[in-house]
Amino acid sequence: MSSLLRRNRFLIPRRIVQVSLLVVFVGANLSGWKVLQGNYSAAHVFESFYLADPYAVLQMLVAGFILNIDVIVGAVIILLIYGLLLGRGFCSWVCPMNIVSDLAHYVRRKTQMNRLDEKMPIKRDTRYWILVLSLVVSVFSGVAAFEFVSPVSMLHRGIVFGFGFGLAAVFMVFLFDVFVVRNGWCGYICPLGAFYSFIGKFSFIKVNHAKEDCTMCGNCFAVCPERQVLSIIDKQSGSIPNSECTNCGRCVEVCDDDALHFGKYTKLK
Numbered sequence: 614m615s616s617l618l619r620r621n622r623f624l625i626p627r628r629i630v631q632v633s634l635l636v637v638f639v640g641a642n643l644s645g646w647k648v649l650q651g652n653y654s655a656a657h658v659f660e661s662f663y664l665a666d667p668y669a670v671l672q673m674l675v676a677g678f679i680l681n682i683d684v685i686v687g688a689v690i691i692l693l694i695y696g697l698l699l700g701r702g703f704c705s706w707v708c709p710m711n712i713v714s715d716l717a718h719y720v721r722r723k724t725q726m727n728r729l730d731e732k733m734p735i736k737r738d739t740r741y742w743i744l745v746l747s748l749v750v751s752v753f754s755g756v757a758a759f760e761f762v763s764p765v766s767m768l769h770r771g772i773v774f775g776f777g778f779g780l781a782a783v784f785m786v787f788l789f790d791v792f793v794v795r796n797g798w799c800g801y802i803c804p805l806g807a808f809y810s811f812i813g814k815f816s817f818i819k820v821n822h823a824k825e826d827c828t829m830c831g832n833c834f835a836v837c838p839e840r841q842v843l844s845i846i847d848k849q850s851g852s853i854p855n856s857e858c859t860n861c862g863r864c865v866e867v868c869d870d871d872a873l874h875f876g877k878y879t880k881l882k
């Protein structure tokens with residue numbers, strides 16, 4: 614494997630998955646493809662069963678919607694896949710906003726904006742408060758509150774139906790990530806990412822660290838969108854315990870000492 618391919622061995626399949634999903638959604642809308650019909654909140658798969666975003670379904674349920682049992686089962690399937698297996702993998706492998714956020718992170722690094730990284734104007738747990746707020750607003754408004762303002766939905770609608778206001782919203786997120794807060798939307802604000810962090814606490818697949826191989830070069834800190842999860846680096850061996858890790862694999866790709874690997878959950882020691 615050439616070094617470029619090895620350096621991007623997770624990034625390439627992540628982009629393939631993200632772009633393929635967008636293509637099949639567009640294909641469903643423009644050409645009637647039956648692979649995935651719907652959107653990131655709920656999709657009909659091969660016209661035989663549903664997959665649904667459990668956070669969107671939760672908002673609809675607390676808002677008072679009566680949902681088809683097939684959609685609820687679809688949400689439970691997704692809940693089990695991420696909760697038991699993939700952790701917050703939705704953010705780095707599926708969500709199309711990850712492409713925008715990674716691009717902003719790249720621009721920020723290349724333009725030396727990352728020298729401001731130590732002075733973040735907001736706290737990481739803001740997203741959990743927004744998650745709670747979105748559910749409370751859903752209860753009182755009778756609508757799934759976050760779905761109305763979600764850049765994820767706007768990006769999807771923009772690509773499928775043609776960009777309008779959606780493009781402006783996504784561009785604002787990009788500017789926010791470049792000029793205001795590193796990984797600002799996904800790392801501090803998005804309640805959907807917070808939801809997947811919450812349910813992914815006990816997932817099976819984790820990034821594991823081998824302390825004895827670590828030379829503390831700092832490569833992983835430079836690329837990680839959620840650097841706070843790397844607090845065990847050079848201190849303990851075992852799985853990264855913080856479920857805010859998106860399982861993107863960037864740290865594994867850039868670790869020249871092979872101190873980081875994907876693997877099953879392992880206790881810290």
Ligand code: SF4
Pocket residue numbers: 703704705708709710711714765798799800803804805806807
């Ligand atoms: S944090 Fe939100 S917008 Fe970012 S990748 Fe995750 S779900 Fe998508």
Ligand code: SF4
Pocket residue numbers: 820836837838839840842843853857858859860861862863864865
């Ligand atoms: S620890 Fe590694 S896999 Fe987890 S978010 Fe950071 S770079 Fe991605």
